[in-house]
Amino acid sequence: MAYPYAHEKEVRVLSKHFGEPEARTVEGWKARGGYEALKKALEMSPDEVIEIVKNSGLRGRGGAGFPTGLKWSFMPKDSGKPHYLLCNADESEPGTFKDREILRWTPHQLIEGCLIAAYAIRAQHVYIYCRGEFFEASAVLARAIEEAYEAGLCGEDILGSGTRIDVSIHLGAGAYICGEETGLMNSLEGRRGQPRVKPPFPAAVGAFGMPTTINNVETLSAVGHIVKHGADWYRQWGTEKSPGTKLFCVSGHVRKPGNYELPLGFPLRELIEDVCGGMRDGRALKAVIPGGSSVPILSAEECEACTLDYEGVIEAGSMLGCASVIVMDETTDIVHQVRRMAQFYAHESCGQCTPCREGSAWVTKILQRIEEGRGCEEDLDTLMEVTEQMTGTTICVLSDSVAAPVQSSIRKFRDEYLALIRRGERVGAA
Ligand SMILES: Cc1cc2nc3c(=O)[nH]c(=O)nc-3n(C[C@H](O)[C@H](O)[C@H](O)COP(=O)(O)O)c2cc1C
Ligand code: SF4
Structure with missing residues (x-):
């Protein structure tokens, strides 16, 4: 089943198996090469895994674009305390609808990425904090976690490696602020979902007062591919400072809104005119919000030369954020x-x-x-x-x-x- 609006210019790494119901099962995922990266990671040291992710240049897809490998390296190596990995699946930024697609089509892609990340940061437990309204996605994910346990991929002694990593889902109750990393931690702990003052940073004092790393669904989903194929393979797409592919959520007045996976650095005008089929009803472009509702609006003129990488969007006068491109035509108030x-x-x-x-x-x-x-x-x-x-x-x-x-x-x-x-x-x- 073709995923709606697939386009020839897409580079489908994360979204390759969207629309394939069999990819949701552990066997279906393995048949597509899944869990090979986990096996490979477990044969390396945690620091070697961090090094590959660092070299890949992967940057956080939750909005800030912080280098993922660097964030992982902030975790203590021998704290003697429990470590936690939190996966941010709260996805509430207006205009953003990518993480839910990963959750509902390729839950094992995420689970595998979570397990590798947890291994790298020496975490024994992964909490996937999922937006409560994602009824279908959270049910698919819950089933996939069950299957991963049954297949010996989670829990005690994963794949006979002697490593223990547990994975559980925590459902949010619909507050946007619980997507902010420390608000999420408070919510997970059963407190009011309010952000914490930093420092201390989560790598020192995070969930339950323990060293914690938090990453977005899309970030973690890229990890398995990077570990499996290597940092250079990932760097074949994108720019020097913004390598890899990215899911762009395009909404608003284009003919074909939807999720498109493209190399970072893709021109904004080409995304609108070509990939998304142009403006709806032949109207003129007035403005674009390129990164979800939290970033500055770009005028049509500013969109002309804008490339969709972290640096390119800043140069144009806004921010890439989570790459949620809201397109507005001339009739927009x-x-x-x-x-x-x-x-x-x-x-x-x-x-x-x-x-x-x-x-x-x-x-x-x-x-x-x-x-x-x-x-x-x-x-x-x-x-x-x-x-x-x-x-x-x-x-x-x-x-x-x-x-x-x-x-x-x-x-x-x-x-x-x-x-x-x-x-x-x-x-x-x-
Ligand atoms: C108000 C607010 C809401 C946020 N909501 C989300 C969210 O829904 N999902 C997400 O991944 N990050 C969200 N973030 C960013 C997180 O705080 C955090 O930076 C991110 O999960 C880190 O993951 P990354 O490094 O993989 O991007 C939000 C930040 C703020 C300030
Ligand atoms: S922590 Fe402060 S800035 Fe953040 S949502 Fe609460 S009141 Fe607003």
């Missing part, structure tokens, strides 16, 4: 969209930090007033000032995530705000 995003963050703020709790609520109210034609020009200065105070001043970056779309939209689409303020006119109705 930017103020309306930004207000909806701010409202989302105001709702999801955990309330610990004043700039975030108060700022996100007030920003939403001001945007709403402007949207309804009751704003004034000074509101734009107030929005810039308030969001400035929300940046870099809080425990986690949810607060910055409100500031990014508000500030970038005022800078790039000021005329739309002014039209609403002066004449109460809205641009488009989307």
Whole structure:
């Protein structure tokens, strides 16, 4: 069964077996070369595994793009304490829908990556923290974990290596903030899902007070392929600083929205015009949010030369984030969209930090007033000032995530705000 909208320019490493129900079973996964990487890893030392991942240049796919091998190397080598690996399967960033596809189509790809990562960081337990609304995906994953235990791939003495690694699922209850790594740890421990002040960092004091590494589903899913084929093989795609392939979640006003796996560094315009079949109804491109709703908006002009790697998107004026590309055409009401995003963050703020709790609520109210034609020009200065105070001043970056779309939209689409303020006119109705 072909996965919807497969495109010839895709390089399908992680998504190769999407759409194949047999790939969900342990036997089906083995028949596709699965668990060979785990066997190979167990024959190496944990540090050798870390070295391969370091050399591959793999960067975290959960949003920040932090080098994975380097993160693993922060874990103590002989702490004498239990170590934990947390797999972040909370996937709640607006515009993001890639991790759920890995979970529901290739759960063993993730389990294998988790086992290898756990071995490398000397963890005895993996918790996969899965968004509670993923009913189908979490059921598929639970079944796959059961099968992996039955096949001797998890638990005591995996593959006769003498290594013990347990894997369990923990279902979240739908709070966006529990996707933030330390909020996730609190939630896992049964506490209120609020981010922790860092330092201490998770590698020193993480889940249950023990050394912990946390990685995204897509990051961990790439690990098996890297260990099996080597760092150079992975580096054949992407750029020097952003190697490998990446799942791009494209939504909005394109003809063929969906998940596309492409080499990092792929041109944004080519993604829209070619891979996604162009703009819907032949309309003109107005703006793109390239990395999920937490990053600055790019104008159509800024999209022209933008390449989709971590550095390329920064150069264009935004961030790659988790590569969730939200495409907006000329009919889009930017103020309306930004207000909806701010409202989302105001709702999801955990309330610990004043700039975030108060700022996100007030920003939403001001945007709403402007949207309804009751704003004034000074509101734009107030929005810039308030969001400035929300940046870099809080425990986690949810607060910055409100500031990014508000500030970038005022800078790039000021005329739309002014039209609403002066004449109460809205641009488009989307
Ligand atoms: C508010 C907020 C929400 C987040 N949500 C997610 C999420 O749903 N999934 C995820 O993998 N990372 C999320 N992150 C990033 C995690 O904190 C963390 O950086 C990531 O899981 C690390 O994995 P990686 O190094 O493999 O990217 C979020 C961060 C913030 C600040
Ligand atoms: S920035 Fe917001 S979400 Fe993050 S810890 Fe502070 S109040 Fe909570």
